Amino acid sequence: MLEKIDLLKKIDQGDYKEKIKEQTLRLGELQRKLKDAKIPVSIVFEGMGASGKGTQINHLIQALDPRGFDVYANDKSTKEERMRPFLWRFWTKLPAQGRIALFDRSWYRQVTMERFDGKIKECDMAGAYKDIQSFERQLTDDGMVIIKLFLYISQKEQKSRLKKLDASKDTSWRVSSDDWRRNKEYDKFLSICEEMLEKTDTDFAPWTIIEAMDKDYAAVKIMTHVADRLEEAYHLCLSRGERKEKEVPIRTKEYQNGVLSGVDLTKTLTKEEYKREIDVLQERLEQLHSQIYRLKIPAIIGFEGWDAAGKGGAIRRLTSHLDPRGYKVYPTSAPNDMERVHHYLWRFWNNVPRSGHIAIFDRTWYGRVLVERIEGFCSENQWKQAYQEINEMEDHMANAGAVVLKFWIHIDKDEQERRFRARSEDPLKQWKITDEDWRNREKWDEYEEAVNEMLVRTSTTYAPWIVVEGNCKYYARVKILKTVVEALEAKISEAKKNT
Amino acid sequence: MLEKIDLLKKIDQGDYKEKIKEQTLRLGELQRKLKDAKIPVSIVFEGMGASGKGTQINHLIQALDPRGFDVYANDKSTKEERMRPFLWRFWTKLPAQGRIALFDRSWYRQVTMERFDGKIKECDMAGAYKDIQSFERQLTDDGMVIIKLFLYISQKEQKSRLKKLDASKDTSWRVSSDDWRRNKEYDKFLSICEEMLEKTDTDFAPWTIIEAMDKDYAAVKIMTHVADRLEEAYHLCLSRGERKEKEVPIRTKEYQNGVLSGVDLTKTLTKEEYKREIDVLQERLEQLHSQIYRLKIPAIIGFEGWDAAGKGGAIRRLTSHLDPRGYKVYPTSAPNDMERVHHYLWRFWNNVPRSGHIAIFDRTWYGRVLVERIEGFCSENQWKQAYQEINEMEDHMANAGAVVLKFWIHIDKDEQERRFRARSEDPLKQWKITDEDWRNREKWDEYEEAVNEMLVRTSTTYAPWIVVEGNCKYYARVKILKTVVEALEAKISEAKKNT
Missing domain, CATH: 3.40.50.300 (P-loop containing nucleotide triphosphate hydrolases)
Structure with a gap:
């Protein structure tokens, strides 16, 4: 799936500014509407190392009212978390109705990074995917919108970003030996991600691949996609209340993954x-x-x-x-x-x-x-x-x-x-x-x-x-x-x- | 789950005849209605050996127009079937819209009998349950009604039925050494069935436990339950067409599993x-x-x-x-x-x-x-x-x-x-x-x-x-x-x- 995607998508500077402004206004308004409609939203950021998850989360929240969202960085689990079942740390962080939670890495950590590190047994994989599917299905059945973004860059781009980070004193702490290992064994990590995307791409919680080589392009695509999904959810909720034939707004097609x-x-x-x-x-x-x-x-x-x-x-x-x-x-x-x-x-x-x-x-x-x-x-x-x-x-x-x-x-x-x-x-x-x-x-x-x-x-x-x-x-x-x-x-x- | 069920339910002879007559009329009418509404129906008979699956299927089809149903006995797979993926033999037998298929043993064979016989690896079990769930979800999403019946008798009753069958020349061929083995290791087989019921009891294709010690009671319960489910499906289909609030008929409560x-x-x-x-x-x-x-x-x-x-x-x-x-x-x-x-x-x-x-x-x-x-x-x-x-x-x-x-x-x-x-x-x-x-x-x-x-x-x-x-x-x-x-x-x- 991933290797088919055209990674060279770009956006020019003038276009970029205009689009960002447009989507910022749209997102702000949608956040207010979803708050009134009491719809909870979870946004998951996953992807390759150094693909810019932090930067992109920062971009996105600029458009949002800070009283209405929370950001969770899901690093290695804490001692408290390891004393509970795996999903506990995510259940307890779920957004209330009308609120937005942004997850920098998420419940997908175990089936990507921890799998790569050999911390999860291969024969437990089926169970791990099943847990994730049940979790997402339970939440969306309850009215939550789950938006899952996978930020994708090439091995070469990853290497040059890691080098750049490593070269500066201010940022070198962000590059670990694990990051380098995942870069060296890029293909292995990629195929783990491929399987993860295959097994957890459902109609209730679909994945969206973000071409993240060009950060501006990625920013615009993420904001547009999030806004599209929120608008869709809002209209669905409205039409349900009125018991009318649902009238879903058309998704912005411009930023579809290009294969052809x-x-x-x-x-x-x-x-x-x-x-x-x-x-x-x-x-x-x-x-x-x-x-x-x-x-x-x-x-x-x-x-x-x-x-x-x-x-x-x-x-x-x-x-x-x-x-x-x-x-x-x-x-x-x-x-x-x-x-x-x-x-x-x-x-x-x-x-x-x-x-x-x-x-x-x-x-x-x-x-x-x-x-x-x-x-x-x-x-x-x-x-x-x-x-x-x-x-x-x-x-x-x-x-x-x-x-x-x-x-x-x-x-x-x-x-x-x-x-x-x-x-x-x-x-x-x-x-x-x-x-x-x-x-x-x-x-x-x-x-x-x-x-x-x-x-x-x-x-x-x-x-x-x-x-x-x-x-x-x-x-x-x-x-x-x-x-x-x-x-x-x-x-x-x-x-x-x-x- | 199973061990909790009160197995001693009975029905008296006068009551039995009246109920059978009543449900026969009801089933005939519902079959015609479902044919017109183009709803396909699959009825699965699973359960302990000698619990009377054949007898009960025979009972049930007496109430149905023979032009509208097919019965499939799913014994050990044929050579043709073994040359195809496991679900092939069931996909190809699925009822067309408006028809009823009755399965004497079914896609559950592999997770019960074949598991008991050690023919399926324990680490493949998660995959087997997933296949079954996907299969049933795909079909019910497409409008099929799936009714799953599990016929349950005690170890003692099973033993006496097997003995009786074995004693007569006409029926002894029906008792195999495998049947006796499953009787001797009744608890092991029961716990396999328990897990199967747990893993595959879904809201789209729920299991119903039939207390099958008393054959008359079982017959009445099966016919009533099948009629209830068909009626429910018919009303759901009607209300969908009219986009009205659905008005589902109340299930017959009389034959609920008694635990209390x-x-x-x-x-x-x-x-x-x-x-x-x-x-x-x-x-x-x-x-x-x-x-x-x-x-x-x-x-x-x-x-x-x-x-x-x-x-x-x-x-x-x-x-x-x-x-x-x-x-x-x-x-x-x-x-x-x-x-x-x-x-x-x-x-x-x-x-x-x-x-x-x-x-x-x-x-x-x-x-x-x-x-x-x-x-x-x-x-x-x-x-x-x-x-x-x-x-x-x-x-x-x-x-x-x-x-x-x-x-x-x-x-x-x-x-x-x-x-x-x-x-x-x-x-x-x-x-x-x-x-x-x-x-x-x-x-x-x-x-x-x-x-x-x-x-x-x-x-x-x-x-x-x-x-x-x-x-x-x-x-x-x-x-x-x-x-x-x-x-x-x-x-x-x-x-x-x-x-």
């Missing part, structure tokens, strides 16, 4: 490079296919992407050398009558491959958070819940030993237009292009927003999304086959180790 | 026996108190019971020999202003004892499902959710190493009246009795229903309820002290083993 915006679409391969590579990969896949059959490893491979991105062509290249008795391709279109009277995941459950077999889905269960979301075929609640439901399904399959991969084939709008036109002009391909394709194209921005959110919320360690640079079909196909080959190889060597 | 009805209130101790025993226990408690202090074991002891049941007297006897620096008594009355603006559990979290200390609560967090439920101080949804919330809190505390005990001191209505009158006539005790006490007394039946439900839903292996026969104060006090002594001794020896 960071994709380099200039990547290409020549025809010769392509031919050479694809042949090798296809032969290798053929061998691996018979190995996973013998080792009884199932594989589930999903394809999503823009219309005309090249899903069909990629699937053909992927399957051309495979034994047809060992794989099946399932095209997904609008549900039929039988499917319509079942849960939206039911039809995909029906097509779960046997062990040793590969199931390839041309469009997938992600329709729930793409077309169904955008066309209003399901309610807002339903598609918001779907992220967790889908993660749970994929987790279950991965736990049962399956390789689960999902490809988003990405092209830009111009490339799509070129391909649409080429199709309409080619009599052999005209059937592939319909009025609906042109209509969908008009909703490009809405889809882009939905795709970005989907990629962030459902790319997991056990079932990753692979964003494929698709402007060059050769490049795309090679990348897809290579990814499948590597994933199968990794699972096979894992399976061999376990026997 | 099975309590033997004739138990007594003479004054001499009492004096002898209480002295020994109090001295022992004194020793144990210093031991738990040294071993850093916290203890949380809650007292609930009818007005004038003798909570205060029992607490005095419990604490009289304890070092006052090591325990604290918290009386719980109506929440103050600060408490009112926090979560209802917040004030109890504030009083969590340090390790090595004892916290005694005179009335407790169970007010949520007793007085708040009955007086309407919280919504129906809120008290229904509270069972799980409270279990989660107590689980967290027990996991942190605490001894958690809850006493319900039980007296009958006549005894209460005697005590009330004695209090009003005694000038020294008049302050203890108010008009409110008399008013509460008028709601005895409502309270009895709430207490029964509370005891079944929140008596857990990690935080058990102890129902104390309270008509004789001597007996009650001795039982309470004895229970505390034994619980502390058990935890101390466990703690010593682990160091």
